[in-house]
Amino acid sequence: MSKLPHTGTTIFxxxxxxxxxxxxxxxxxxxxxxxCSDELKEMVNQAMQQGHNQYAPMPGLLQLRTAIAxxxxxxxxxxxxxxxxxxxxxxxxxxxxxxxxxxIHPGDEVIIFEPAYDSYIPNVLVxxxxxxxxSLSFPEYRIxxxxxxxxxxPRTRMIMVNTPHNPTGSILQEEDMAELEKLVAEHNLLVLxxxxxxxxxxxxARHLSVLRYPAIYKNSFVVFSFGKVFHNTGWKMGYCVxxxxxxxxxRKVHQYLCFxxxxxxxxxxxxxxxxxxHYLELPAFYQQKRDYFLELMxxxxxxxxxxxxxxxxxxRYDQISSEGDKAFATRLTKEFGVAAIPVSAFYHDxxxxxxxxxxxxxxxxxxxxxxxxxxxx
Numbered sequence: 158m159s160k161l162p163h164t165g166t167t168i169f170x171x172x173x174x175x176x177x178x179x180x181x182x183x184x185x186x187x188x189x190x191x192x193c194s195d196e197l198k199e200m201v202n203q204a205m206q207q208g209h210n211q212y213a214p215m216p217g218l219l220q221l222r223t224a225i226a227x228x229x230x231x232x233x234x235x236x237x238x239x240x241x242x243x244x245x246x247x248x249x250x251x252x253x254x255x256x257x258x259x260x261i262h263p264g265d266e267v268i269i270f271e272p273a274y275d276s277y278i279p280n281v282l283v284x285x286x287x288x289x290x291x292s293l294s295f296p297e298y299r300i301x302x303x304x305x306x307x308x309x310x311p312r313t314r315m316i317m318v319n320t321p322h323n324p325t326g327s328i329l330q331e332e333d334m335a336e337l338e339k340l341v342a343e344h345n346l347l348v349l350x351x352x353x354x355x356x357x358x359x360x361x362a363r364h365l366s367v368l369r370y371p372a373i374y375k376n377s378f379v380v381f382s383f384g385k386v387f388h389n390t391g392w393k394m395g396y397c398v399x400x401x402x403x404x405x406x407x408r409k410v411h412q413y414l415c416f417x418x419x420x421x422x423x424x425x426x427x428x429x430x431x432x433x434x435h436y437l438e439l440p441a442f443y444q445q446k447r448d449y450f451l452e453l454m455x456x457x458x459x460x461x462x463x464x465x466x467x468x469x470x471x472x473r474y475d476q477i478s479s480e481g482d483k484a485f486a487t488r489l490t491k492e493f494g495v496a497a498i499p500v501s502a503f504y505h506d507x508x509x510x511x512x513x514x515x516x517x518x519x520x521x522x523x524x525x526x527x528x529x530x531x532x533x534x
Contacts, residue, residue, distance in 0.1 A: 160283045167275050168502035172486065176496035182527040184515040185486075185496040187323070187468065191520050193389040194435070201425030213420040215412050217245025217396065221427035225396060228430060233368040241401040244411055245418045248393040249353040249382035254280045256349050256378040256397065257315075259410045261286040265314035270300060272503030274323050274351065288505070289313070295510050296462050296473075298327040302336040309344055316340065319351040320365065321358055321466025324503050324514045328358060328466045329365050338372050347403075348373055353382035353395070354467040356439040359447060362465060368398065375400055378407070383426055385468075386436055388518075394422055443468055443518070450517040453528035468518040471500065475511050477534055482509050489513070493534055495527045 172185035183190075216222065222239035229237050237243060246252040253276060261267060263285030269277050271292050281288045289308050294301055305316075318337065320329040340346055350367040358364045367377045379398045384390035399407060429435055447464055454461065459472040478485055482499035490496045497513040517524060 161279050164279055168498055169275070172490065172496050172498055175487065175490045179491050179494065181490045181494040181496045182523060182530070183496045184517070184519065184523075184527055185498045187516050187518065188390040189388045189518040190523055191388065193387050194429070197387060197389075197425055197429045200428045201421050204421035204424035207424075209421050209424050211420060213245070213417045213423055215417050216240075216408060217243065217418060218420070218423040218427060221245060221423045221430075222396075224427045224430040225398075228433070228436075229368055229398065231433070233366050235368040235371070235374065237368075237398060238401065242398055242404055244397050244404060244408055245423060246395045246397055246411070247415055247418050248384065249351065249380050249395040250276050251393075251415070252378075252380040252395050252397040253277070253349065253351060255407060255411050255414060256380070256399075257281055257286070258284050258414075259407045260347055260403075261314060264312060266310060266312045267314060268305060268308060268316040270318070271505065271508070272298075272324055272500055273317075274319060275503065277317055278505060286314070287312070290505055292504070292508065293322075293325070293327070296512075298322065298325040300329075300333055300336075302333075302340075305336075305340065309340070309346075313344060313346060315347040315349055317349045317351065318367075321354040323351075323354065323467055324469055324498065324500055325462070325471055326464030326467045326469050328362060331365065334365055334367075334370055334373070338370055341373050341376050346376060348377040350377055350379045352379055353385045355381060356386055356436050357443045357468055358440055358466040359444040360465065364466070376403075378403065386439065387426075387429070392419070392422055394419065394426065446517045446519070446521075446524070449521065450515070450524050450528065453524055454531065457528070457532040458534060459531060462512065468516055470515045470517050471512050472497075472515060473510075473512050479511075482511055482513055483507075485511070486513050489534075493530050495530050 169186045176183040222243040226237040226239040257280045261284045265286045266289045267281045268289045278288045383394040458476040462471040464470045482501050486499040500512040501507045501509040
């Protein structure tokens with residue numbers, strides 16, 4: 158009997174397959190169409206040539222965890238013990254699953270904000286938990302903290318936050334962190350903070366990591382992704398940061414899910430992190446892509462919503478069509494040769510605001526070709 162009877166193939170796989178079938182420009186799935194750094198690839202290659210091809214330690218290479226701790230100290234003024242508080246994982250999605258599998262028991266409630274990255278709800282369900290779903294306010298996609306308070310019960314175990322947010326590009330503000338801090342104190346909630354787009358924050362804003370707030374962090378798992386930071390999503394490399402008392406339990410589960418993660422890539426990433434410019438330059442790099450895509454879309458009948466972070470741009474299409482977003486995204490792919498993600502796919506009930514998501518982590522030529530087609534609609 159299925160543990161996920163209502164779950165099918167992810168919308169990302171569906172739209173990417175449709176794009177391939179119709180030879181469409183794929184702005185649906187969230188990955189770059191340009192390569193990662195040659196320098197980083199050489200560092201990984203050197204690690205292989207030097208014989209670093211056997212199991213890494215279960216928590217991850219200490220050299221890499223130490224580099225991450227230094228990065229966190231510099232960016233978020235939080236002292237993290239690399240021995241006890243960081244675990245290297247095969248990607249961010251895995252890190253999220255492991256935190257849920259470690260602490261969610263049958264009947265525990267987990268607050269999730271929709272639209273939500275598609276793994277969140279299935280992760281809770283497959284571990285016997287109950288997702289408690291709250292919609293972000295459209296079109297700003299902000300959290301209604303009064304509604305959050307109304308949904309908390311004695312069974313509420315965890316609250317999941319995602320900033321910068323996928324799919325909307327919204328980011329948490331100081332008032333959000335203040336409210337979250339109050340709830341953690343009042344109800345002893347666990348926080349699972351998905352921060353894989355930590356460096357993709359635009360227009361002079363700063364990323365408000367849970368790591369900046371000791372009163373929240375003491376109850377938190379914070380998840381990051383090297384794939385999103387260094388343009389190598391296919392490497393499936395990420396990490397989780399949590400206080401020692403939480404990480405101790407996390408590692409008990411982690412050791413039986415994958416035990417350890419790709420060794421030479423850990424060596425390469427550790428060396429690459431020694432140059433902070435590799436990640437500090439990312440906000441400007443991706444803001445230029447966002448701005449260029451928006452400039453190219455001038456003159457189209459799409460209406461952009463605010464993208465304050467991530468590498469996604471939401472667009473309303475109400476001036477083009479009244480059809481549902483899944484039908485529109487399908488027709489967009491088949492008839493006009495550009496694939497996007499319908500945002501209703503990120504809601505459990507298919508809530509449809511007639512919005513589609515485009516990924517702008519693409520070469521300029523890709524964005525130019527896609528925008529030319531979209532302007533003709």
